[in-house]
Amino acid sequence: MSAAPAALKNTVKTAAQSAGRVAKAAQRTRWRQILERRAKALTPRNPLKRDEYGMPIPHVNVIVRDTAQPRLADHYFNTVRDDIMYMSYTHTPASTKPQRSIRPTYDPEDPYVKHRYNPPIGGHMAWTRKPMSPVTFDSVVELERIQLHTMVKETLASRSHLLGAIMAFRAISGESQYAGGQRTTEGVQIVRGKSQIQGWVRKGIPLGVKVDLKGPKMYEFLATLTEFVFPRLRDFNGLQMPRPGASLQTASAASGVVSFGLPASAMSLFPQIEYNLDSYPKSYGMHIHFITNAQGEGAQNRVRALLSGFQIPFVRV
Amino acid sequence: MFSRNALRAFRAQPKVHRVHAARALATAAESVPAPVAVPGEAPAPTPARSQWKKPVDNKRGEKDIVQTAVILNRSPTLSRTATAFERAYYSYQSRIQRALYNPLPTEFYFKPGSLLEGIFMKEENERERKAFGRPNLNPNFYKKEKAVELLPGQEEPPKLMPRITEADKKKDIKSLDRKGERNLYLLIQGKDEAGENVWRLPQSDVTETEVLYDAVQRELRSPYGFGMDTWVVSRKPVGVWRPTLPQDSADTRRFLFFYKAHILAGQVRPDGKSILDFAWLTKEEIEPRVDQYYWSGVKDMLSDF
Numbered sequence: 058m059s060a061a062p063a064a065l066k067n068t069v070k071t072a073a074q075s076a077g078r079v080a081k082a083a084q085r086t087r088w089r090q091i092l093e094r095r096a097k098a099l100t101p102r103n104p105l106k107r108d109e110y111g112m113p114i115p116h117v118n119v120i121v122r123d124t125a126q127p128r129l130a131d132h133y134f135n136t137v138r139d140d141i142m143y144m145s146y147t148h149t150p151a152s153t154k155p156q157r158s159i160r161p162t163y164d165p166e167d168p169y170v171k172h173r174y175n176p177p178i179g180g181h182m183a184w185t186r187k188p189m190s191p192v193t194f195d196s197v198v199e200l201e202r203i204q205l206h207t208m209v210k211e212t213l214a215s216r217s218h219l220l221g222a223i224m225a226f227r228a229i230s231g232e233s234q235y236a237g238g239q240r241t242t243e244g245v246q247i248v249r250g251k252s253q254i255q256g257w258v259r260k261g262i263p264l265g266v267k268v269d270l271k272g273p274k275m276y277e278f279l280a281t282l283t284e285f286v287f288p289r290l291r292d293f294n295g296l297q298m299p300r301p302g303a304s305l306q307t308a309s310a311a312s313g314v315v316s317f318g319l320p321a322s323a324m325s326l327f328p329q330i331e332y333n334l335d336s337y338p339k340s341y342g343m344h345i346h347f348i349t350n351a352q353g354e355g356a357q358n359r360v361r362a363l364l365s366g367f368q369i370p371f372v373r374v
Numbered sequence: 375m376f377s378r379n380a381l382r383a384f385r386a387q388p389k390v391h392r393v394h395a396a397r398a399l400a401t402a403a404e405s406v407p408a409p410v411a412v413p414g415e416a417p418a419p420t421p422a423r424s425q426w427k428k429p430v431d432n433k434r435g436e437k438d439i440v441q442t443a444v445i446l447n448r449s450p451t452l453s454r455t456a457t458a459f460e461r462a463y464y465s466y467q468s469r470i471q472r473a474l475y476n477p478l479p480t481e482f483y484f485k486p487g488s489l490l491e492g493i494f495m496k497e498e499n500e501r502e503r504k505a506f507g508r509p510n511l512n513p514n515f516y517k518k519e520k521a522v523e524l525l526p527g528q529e530e531p532p533k534l535m536p537r538i539t540e541a542d543k544k545k546d547i548k549s550l551d552r553k554g555e556r557n558l559y560l561l562i563q564g565k566d567e568a569g570e571n572v573w574r575l576p577q578s579d580v581t582e583t584e585v586l587y588d589a590v591q592r593e594l595r596s597p598y599g600f601g602m603d604t605w606v607v608s609r610k611p612v613g614v615w616r617p618t619l620p621q622d623s624a625d626t627r628r629f630l631f632f633y634k635a636h637i638l639a640g641q642v643r644p645d646g647k648s649i650l651d652f653a654w655l656t657k658e659e660i661e662p663r664v665d666q667y668y669w670s671g672v673k674d675m676l677s678d679f
Contacts, residue, residue: 124468126460128453135557135679136449143608143634224482237471333483 121237127276129367133199137366142197145359149191156188185311189353198313198351198359203275205230206248207343208265213258219247221338222266228329230268230278243269282345283368286319286326295370298361305355313351315360318344434582439628442589443577445559445612445675446604446635448654452537452554454679469505489527547653550641556656557677560642561663562598563651567619571650573663575672577630586611590633598649602640606633615671632675 105113159177163170177183190196205226211218226245227233234244248265250258258264270278287293296317304310321340325331334340349360361371434440456464478498484491541549550558559575566572578593580586587609594604611631622628642652653663657676661669 119470119474121471121474122463122467124464124471126453126456126464131450131453135677139677140607140634140636143610143612146608146610148610233476237474336482 119238121239123273125273127273129276129280130273133276133366137363138197138199140366141359141363142192142194144362145192145198147191159183159187182308184352185306185308185354187311187353189351189356189359198349198356198363200275200279200347200349200363201271202348203270203278204267204346204348205270205343206265206267206346207341208248209341212263212265216263218338219263219266222341223247225324225330225337225341226266226268229281229327230270231274231329232268232270279367281327281329285328286323287370289326290319290323295372296361296364298371298373301373305358310357311352311354313349313353313356313360314346315357315364316344316346318342435625435627437623437626439626440580440586440631441577441629442580442586442593442611442631442633443575444590444593444606444633444635445575446594446637447560447677448550448558448637450555450557450679454555455537472502472505493528547655547659548641550637550654552654553656557679558654558656559660559676560637561653561655561660562642562644562649564649567621572665572668573653573660574668575632576649586631587633590635594635596648597645598643598652601643603638604635605638606635608634613675617667617671630671632672634675 105115108114159179161175162178163173163175165175179186207222207226209218209222223245230245232242232244234242236242236244245266245268247263248267250260250262250264252258253260296315299310319342321342323342324337324340325334330337347360347364349356349363351357351359365371480486480491480494484494537554539549539551539554540546541552546552552558561573562576563571563573566574576593576599578589578596580589584592587606590606593599594602594606612634613632615630615632617628617630619628642649644650644652653659655663657673657678660676661673664672
């Protein structure tokens with residue numbers, strides 16, 4: 058009597074134990090499956106192809122976008138743009154004489170010249186006489202890019218003299234070719250001679266370097282210029298403006314670009330350079346062009362108004 | 375052939391006035407959308423002189439009431455706080471950038487084996503680990519406040535100013551230090567036409583011999599505005615509101631022209647006569663304080679941000 062229940066008890070116990078063991082085993086299997094799945098997800102099925110340097114090539118084209126919000130871009134979109142619109146807005150009541158429309162060179166109805174380039178009459182400089190398009194909320198003048206440019210004279214003797222300028226421009230701009238996988242980022246470029254001048258320049262030889270800054274890097278450069286360089290520049294009162302009665306119809310006044318030069322002594326004022334100025338063979342001066350979307354008669358003045366919103370001073374001589 | 379056809383093409387075009395791609399801010403909405411120029415097509419012909427609209431009689435009538443108001447703005451002084459999504463996006467892009475970029479040519483920037491190189495490499499390792507983690511990384515590693523050990527020659531890192539100021543904590547609506555990320559506007563408490571105390575933008579009457587801009591300048595140089603340096607953005611108004619008030623007769627026309635101005639320095643000094651009180655407020659804070667009819671005329675000229 059007593060043995061049977063004991064045996065039964067044992068059997069029951071063993072069944073319970075084995076059931077527990079089975080459950081535990083099932084759990085273990087489930088965990089193993091989960092871990093295996095995770096491990097599978099982590100390891101790529103096909104190993105990545107390697108480039109010539111042995112570095113893995115990702116499956117997709119990785120492109121680096123903005124890594125921070127540029128402070129001056131915020132300032133432009135929140136404050137400067139509204140003000141520039143209010144300053145440059147022209148009120149045109151219904152009684153205003155409408156703008157004269159300039160006819161195109163060829164008759165647009167004529168099928169024989171349908172696909173021909175058909176600019177308005179007035180010659181190749183007619184665009185300088187064209188008034189700026191009326192200001193609306195979406196056509197306010199905006200900075201498109203900043204170009205830095207320098208010519209290194211010693212390059213005529215040996216092109217290795219360009220290396221210092223290239224390094225300085227890379228440090229100042231932070232740009233390199235195809236940086237972040239962006240196809241349109243050109244980085245620091247070499248400028249070559251355009252024409253043959255006897256005893257001085259030959260066509261195609263390297264003469265200097267230039268770099269285009271766009272987007273966040275452009276606004277960062279603008280901030281560096283107004284916060285580190287201009288305040289410490291000697292005898293600097295501001296960018297020079299033309300005399301009051303100067304024509305607004307010249308190419309420079311109508312193309313919506315403001316340019317100025319920095320002397321070689323200003324290079325050491327950039328914080329990216331002043332840290333290790335000794336590493337550069339010499340200091341380089343540079344031309345800086347602020348290129349905008351404005352075009353037409355007197356566009357340059359509107360760009361000056363825009364730049365003064367970024368605290369760039371202007372003086373009349 | 376060209377001359378014959380060209381003239382016909384221009385005559386065939388219907389009368390088109392100006393080409394406006396979109397309505398400018400601070401203008402009245404047009405009932406009929408303006409025609410948009412299509413590139414490549416013949417430009418609209420200039421209408422003959424007889425076809426222009428006759429000039430509207432802009433002379434000020436005897437019963438017209440013309441006033442100017444100043445939208446006196448303190449622009450944001452702090453950069454905007456990024457949203458959680460923006461922060462995640464920027465941090466993701468920063469990690470991609472760190473993974474893709476060429477390593478820094480340390481031998482160009484540092485003397486090999488120098489102290490500065492050591493400091494830089496240490497910080498760079500920290501940044502690298504923060505971006506990509508490391509094996510068996512303790513998740514609380516970066517949460518702990520670690521005592522910063524300064525190496526000889528290393529400067530104390532600068533401390534950031536707080537983004538929330540005393541004025542924010544005390545909810546002082548008169549301070550210009552409040553709400554650094556937002557546009558603030560000056561609202562004053564004065565008497566309205568019916569003699570009641572109301573909150574509104576600073577405004578003044580334009581006399582018969584005065585231009586609008588001069589009335590604005592006069593208002594900003596009045597006793598209460600004398601303590602401020604201000605800059606009026608343009609000589610033209612940025613908007614107009616034509617209210618109809620219950621006390622006006624049928625032929626009374628009211629014009630309230632708005633000018634935008636920035637405060638550069640100083641503060642309002644309430645004199646207790648022309649203005650009783652003032653406040654620097656954001657757009658949402660203005661709405662409950664002003665009359666709803668006034669709000670309908672003003673709200674589109676204030677920045678949401």
